[in-house]
Amino acid sequence: MMSSETYDRTSEDLDEIYAFAVQLGKDAGRMLMDAAQSRFQGNGDNRERPVLELVEKENTVDIVTKTDEGLCALYKDVEAFIKSSIADRYPHHKFIGEESYSKGSSRAYLIDNTSPTWCVDPLDGTVNYTHLFPMFCVSIAFLVGGSPVIGVIYAPFLNQLFSSCRSRGAWLNEQQRLPLIREPAVPAMPKNAPAGCVFSCEWGKDRKDKPDGNLLRKVESFLTMAADVEGRGGKGGMVHGVRSLGSATLDLAYTAMGAFDIWWEGGCWEWDVAAGIAILQEAGGLVTTANPPPDPMTAEIEPVSLESRLYLAIRPAGPSESETGRQGQERTIREVWRRVRELNYQRPGA
Amino acid sequence: MMSSETYDRTSEDLDEIYAFAVQLGKDAGRMLMDAAQSRFQGNGDNRERPVLELVEKENTVDIVTKTDEGLCALYKDVEAFIKSSIADRYPHHKFIGEESYSKGSSRAYLIDNTSPTWCVDPLDGTVNYTHLFPMFCVSIAFLVGGSPVIGVIYAPFLNQLFSSCRSRGAWLNEQQRLPLIREPAVPAMPKNAPAGCVFSCEWGKDRKDKPDGNLLRKVESFLTMAADVEGRGGKGGMVHGVRSLGSATLDLAYTAMGAFDIWWEGGCWEWDVAAGIAILQEAGGLVTTANPPPDPMTAEIEPVSLESRLYLAIRPAGPSESETGRQGQERTIREVWRRVRELNYQRPGA
Numbered sequence: 001m002m003s004s005e006t007y008d009r010t011s012e013d014l015d016e017i018y019a020f021a022v023q024l025g026k027d028a029g030r031m032l033m034d035a036a037q038s039r040f041q042g043n044g045d046n047r048e049r050p051v052l053e054l055v056e057k058e059n060t061v062d063i064v065t066k067t068d069e070g071l072c073a074l075y076k077d078v079e080a081f082i083k084s085s086i087a088d089r090y091p092h093h094k095f096i097g098e099e100s101y102s103k104g105s106s107r108a109y110l111i112d113n114t115s116p117t118w119c120v121d122p123l124d125g126t127v128n129y130t131h132l133f134p135m136f137c138v139s140i141a142f143l144v145g146g147s148p149v150i151g152v153i154y155a156p157f158l159n160q161l162f163s164s165c166r167s168r169g170a171w172l173n174e175q176q177r178l179p180l181i182r183e184p185a186v187p188a189m190p191k192n193a194p195a196g197c198v199f200s201c202e203w204g205k206d207r208k209d210k211p212d213g214n215l216l217r218k219v220e221s222f223l224t225m226a227a228d229v230e231g232r233g234g235k236g237g238m239v240h241g242v243r244s245l246g247s248a249t250l251d252l253a254y255t256a257m258g259a260f261d262i263w264w265e266g267g268c269w270e271w272d273v274a275a276g277i278a279i280l281q282e283a284g285g286l287v288t289t290a291n292p293p294p295d296p297m298t299a300e301i302e303p304v305s306l307e308s309r310l311y312l313a314i315r316p317a318g319p320s321e322s323e324t325g326r327q328g329q330e331r332t333i334r335e336v337w338r339r340v341r342e343l344n345y346q347r348p349g350a
Numbered sequence: 351m352m353s354s355e356t357y358d359r360t361s362e363d364l365d366e367i368y369a370f371a372v373q374l375g376k377d378a379g380r381m382l383m384d385a386a387q388s389r390f391q392g393n394g395d396n397r398e399r400p401v402l403e404l405v406e407k408e409n410t411v412d413i414v415t416k417t418d419e420g421l422c423a424l425y426k427d428v429e430a431f432i433k434s435s436i437a438d439r440y441p442h443h444k445f446i447g448e449e450s451y452s453k454g455s456s457r458a459y460l461i462d463n464t465s466p467t468w469c470v471d472p473l474d475g476t477v478n479y480t481h482l483f484p485m486f487c488v489s490i491a492f493l494v495g496g497s498p499v500i501g502v503i504y505a506p507f508l509n510q511l512f513s514s515c516r517s518r519g520a521w522l523n524e525q526q527r528l529p530l531i532r533e534p535a536v537p538a539m540p541k542n543a544p545a546g547c548v549f550s551c552e553w554g555k556d557r558k559d560k561p562d563g564n565l566l567r568k569v570e571s572f573l574t575m576a577a578d579v580e581g582r583g584g585k586g587g588m589v590h591g592v593r594s595l596g597s598a599t600l601d602l603a604y605t606a607m608g609a610f611d612i613w614w615e616g617g618c619w620e621w622d623v624a625a626g627i628a629i630l631q632e633a634g635g636l637v638t639t640a641n642p643p644p645d646p647m648t649a650e651i652e653p654v655s656l657e658s659r660l661y662l663a664i665r666p667a668g669p670s671e672s673e674t675g676r677q678g679q680e681r682t683i684r685e686v687w688r689r690v691r692e693l694n695y696q697r698p699g700a
Contacts, residue, residue, distance in 0.1 A: 039531050127591045131548050132530045133609035134508070158484070158508055180482045181389050198481050203592040209581025215573075223569050231559025241477045242553040244594045259483035 014149065017090070018165040021140050021152045022174065024085055025163070028138040029156035031078050032123060036132060036157065071130065075099045078122035082140065086118050093118055093142075098271040107347045109307035111270065113146040121271040125247030134158050139249045141274030146306070151278030153253045162253040164282035170256060178283035179258030179316040186284070186318035189261070189328030194237040194335055197261035199225050200251045202244055204267045214266065217341035221264070224339040237339050248311075252276025255313045256283040262336060263313040266290050266343035270306045277304060277313075284316030286329040296337035301330055309345040312336060364499065367440070368515040371490050371502045372524065374435055375513070378428050378488040379506035382473060385424050386482060386507065421480065425449045428472035432490065436468050443468055443492075448621040457697045459657035461620065463496040471621040475597030484508050489599045491624030496656070501628030503603045512603040514632035520606060528633040529608030529666040536634070536668035539611070539678030544587040544685055547611035549575050550601045552594055554617045564616065567691035571614070574689040587689050598661075602626025605663045606633045612686060613663040616640050616693035620656045627654060627663075634666030636679040642687035651680055659695040662686060 079099040086095055094117040096110050111117055118140065123129055125136035134157035142150035149166040162178070164170035170178040179186055190196030201222055206214045227236035243260060245251055248268040255263045256279040277287055286301075290310040293299035304311060314332050317325040429449040436445055444467040446460050461467055468490065473479055475486035484507035492500035499516040512528070514520035520528040529536055540546030551572055556564045577586035593610060595601055598618040605613045606629045627637055636651075640660040643649035654661060664682050667675040 039533060040526050127548060128609070131609045131611075132607070133548065133593070133604060134510075160484075176390055183389060198477060198483065198596075203576050207576055207578040207581070207586070207588060209573075209577040209586055215577065219569065219573050219576075223565075226553050226557055227559040227565065228557040231557070236557070236559055238557060241596045242594055243483070243596055244592055246548075246591045246593055254483060257482070259478070259481045261481075 014165060015168070017142055018150050018163070018168070020089060021142055021150050022161070022163050024082055025138055025140050025152035025154040025161065027085075028078050028082055028122065028140070029154035029161075031081065032074070032129070032136065032138060033156035035074050036129065039132065071126070075122055078138065079120065082118075082120050082122060082138075090116075092116070096120070096271065098122065098269070101271070107269075109270070109347065111143060111146055111306065117143045119143060119148070119271050119274040121249065124249040124272055125245070128246045132157075133246070135245045135247045135250050137247060137249055137253075139271065139275040141271075141278055143274065148274045148278035148281075148306075151275035151282075153249055153275050153279065155250060155253075160253075162256065162276075162279050164256075164279040166278070166282060168282075170279050170283040172257060178256050178279065181258050186258070186316055186325065188320035188323075188325065189314070189317045189332050191320070192238075193328070193332040194225055194239045194262060194339070195229065197239050197332070198241045198243060198259070199237075199239040200243045200245070200255065200260040200263040201225075202246065202248060202251065202265055202267075204265075206267060214343050214345070217343055218266075221340035225264075225336070232339075235339055237335070248272040249276050252280055252311075252313055255315050256280040256285055258283075258315045261315050262332065263311070264290050264336060264340060265312075266310045267345045268309065268311070273311055274306060277306070280313055280316075284325065285313055286326070286333070287311060287313040288333060290340070291342045292337035292340060297334050301333055307347070309347070310343060364515060365518070367492055368500050368513070368518070370439060371492055371500050372511070372513050374432055375488055375490050375502035375504040375511065377435075378432055378472060378490070379504035379511075381428050381431065382424070382479070382486065382488060383506035386479065389482065421476070425472055428488065429470065432468075432470050432472060432488075440466075442466070446470070446621065448472065448619070451621070457619075459620070459697065461493060461496055461656065467493045469493060469498070469621050469624040471599065474599040474622055475595070478596045482507075483596070485595045485597045485600050487597060487599055487603075489621065489625040491621075491628055493624065498624045498628035498631075498656075501625035501632075503599055503625050503629065505600060505603075510603075512606065512626075512629050514606075514629040516628070516632060518632075520629050520633040522607060528606050528629065531608050536608070536666055536675070538670035538673075538675065539664070539667045539682050541670070542588075543678070543682040544575055544589045544612060544689070545579065547589050547682070548591045548593060548609070549587075549589040550593045550595070550605065550610040550613040551575075552596065552598060552601065552615055552617075554615075556617060564693050564695070567693055568616075571690035575614075575686070582689075585689055587685070598622040599626050602630055602661075602663055605665050606630040606635055608633075608665045611665050612682065613661070614640050614686060614690060615662075616660045617695045618659065618661070623661055624656060627656070630663055630666075634675065635663055636676070636683070637661060637663040638683060640690070641692045642690060646687035647684050651683055657697070659697070660693060 079097045094115040098121040121139040129136040137155040140152040141148045153162040224232045225237040254260045287304040290312045314329040317328045429447045444465040448471040471489040479486040487505040490502040491498045503512040574582045575587040601613045604610045637654040640662045664679040667678045
């Protein structure tokens with residue numbers, strides 16, 4: 001494996017890798033959409049359709065497919081396509097994919113600080129995909145020194161491609177710069193944030209109804225964010241809207257776009273967020289941990305830990321008369337931390 | 351006003367009205383998207399941008415705009431365009447629009463059983479629109495005898511147009527029949543529904559944190575639907591996913607498409623749902639009241655009341671080995687009713 005010392009990360013390299021990643025995202029998204037369309041009426045072809053078998057595991061919601069056909073095959077095919085494309089073009093790059101990773105019994109964090117690495121989810125929003133709800137996508141990140149520097153997220157049913165390359169910019173459909181609203185200026189964070197904010201969150205797979213489980217901690221946090229300002233003992237966040245898309249990756253993409261102001265989530269994995277974090281950061285967003293520190297109003301706001309499974313993202317923000325964009329984002333993070341419970345997600349086998 | 355007796359509802363008429371409504375939806379959606387795009391960077395034109403003023407009313411979330419510009423003007427423009435187009439083509443049809451309606455102090459129900467009537471929301475998903483989150487749309491319904499017989503929902507940022515004409519069919523983008531998944535058959539409702547279902551719901555504008563308010567009744571209902579089957583005193587619904595888009599109209603459209611299995615909502619209005627109900631029913635879905643009757647397992651399943659502000663919609667369903675599609679839908683309705691609280695929404699001034 002090539003180390004970062006020998007990896008010549010020139011400007012040309014990164015531009016070239018970016019162009020390659022965008023094309024890869026488009027091609028992989030097309031594979032997902034072709035398979036989806038084969039389930040529509042009237043296609044008349046004999047392509048294999050994803051055949052799903054839903055299995056409810058103990059207290060969690062998950063999808064298990066027949067081993068030799070259907071969705072599992074699609075996952076494998078798309079990931080194999082991405083992996084082999086990368087291996088052909090960049091044989092010395094490391095590859096971490098959701099599909100191959102999940103087969104291992106350990107969930108140790110495999111991204112290191114020395115190898116140029118691709119971190120890929122061939123299909124995020126699997127439940128949406130099986131129902132043909134358009135919020136599904138492929139997610140491709142390229143990391144250098146352990147940090148995502150290129151991100152590509154393509155939602156083929158929405159025909160929306162989010163992409164970024166460090167120090168170059170972040171875009172929707174390769175044309176519109178992110179965040180979208182920039183004229184006359186990128187909006188500042190609302191004065192009374194989280195009031196006025198669109199809040200994005202997910203119910204997740206862990207559904208155990210136990211007093212201190214993640215489900216009840218999440219719901220209590222959602223409720224505090226939503227309630228009127230007099231509510232919840234004066235902690236009500238009165239957010240402008242609560243959104244749940246069923247795709248952590250697209251939640252982050254829409255936060256990078258500025259469509260969501262706040263995304264708060266626990267339980268997803270690095271392949272769900274690596275590309276989104278690249279895009280969000282390049283667009284000017286800020287991402288840190290979902291779990292509030294003991295002193296939320298004064299604690300240092302640490303950079304996000306990719307392996308943490310705990311994420312809080314704030315959209316790109318412009319300055320107001322009284323603060324910089326970054327100050328507005330940090331203020332918003334503290335106001336979210338004040339209102340949410342600590343979540344408990346671990347890495348089995350780590 | 352023409353009565354239903356003199357209104358010649360021939361097959362040709364309805365086809366012609368349908369084609370007119372589809373074009374109207376496309377044109378109105380284009381107006382919304384043009385205004386949205388004028389807020390993107392780099393357009394370089396001088397079109398007026400929606401200028402928003404967010405006002406938090408007492409315990410509710412709402413948007414109030416400056417009276418002479420911005421979003422309020424866009425609402426008025428789009429509704430005026432639709433209204434005048436209809437008046438030109440069908441001068442004897444009645445028109446009810448969200449924008450003009452809202453100006454009245456009364457919210458009496460104005461749809462009657464005798465007049466051919468258009469019921470229109472020029473922009474549903476207003477908060478999404480102001481944030482440029484793509485889940486916004488125009489909604490146009492045509493009603494005969496008090497029932498929606500034509501529905502057109504166009505989400506221009508998604509480029510998704512949902513439409514239906516009674517006894518003719520329901521479509522996505524005028525091509526794909528709804529529901530989308532039909533091969534080899536429209537799926538039956540899951541055996542243990544709501545388990546296995548994607549559940550769509552909205553947090554809404556009423557955020558009063560009082561013990562028996564709508565907010566807490568909603569959240570308790572969401573939680574019961576989401577929790578594992580042993581949870582909530584054995585009532586846990588273990589739905590496969592919980593989705594909140596911030597647009598009642600698109601929730602219904604995606605239920606008609608089969609992307610959502612269940613949509614449960616209180617608080618929206620007839621112009622939010624009339625077109626979606628037309629499309630859902632034509633696609634084979636079933637819609638009734640959100641509020642559980644005293645005997646949920648045996649009560650008659652009443653047809654939806656458009657003015658009720660309380661809606662429970664089930665996607666189109668095929669038969670299983672043991673029941674018809676309709677039986678599966680009714681079973682699902684009862685299982686939802688068993689798990690949700692009664693909501694309390696009234697019509698001020700009615």
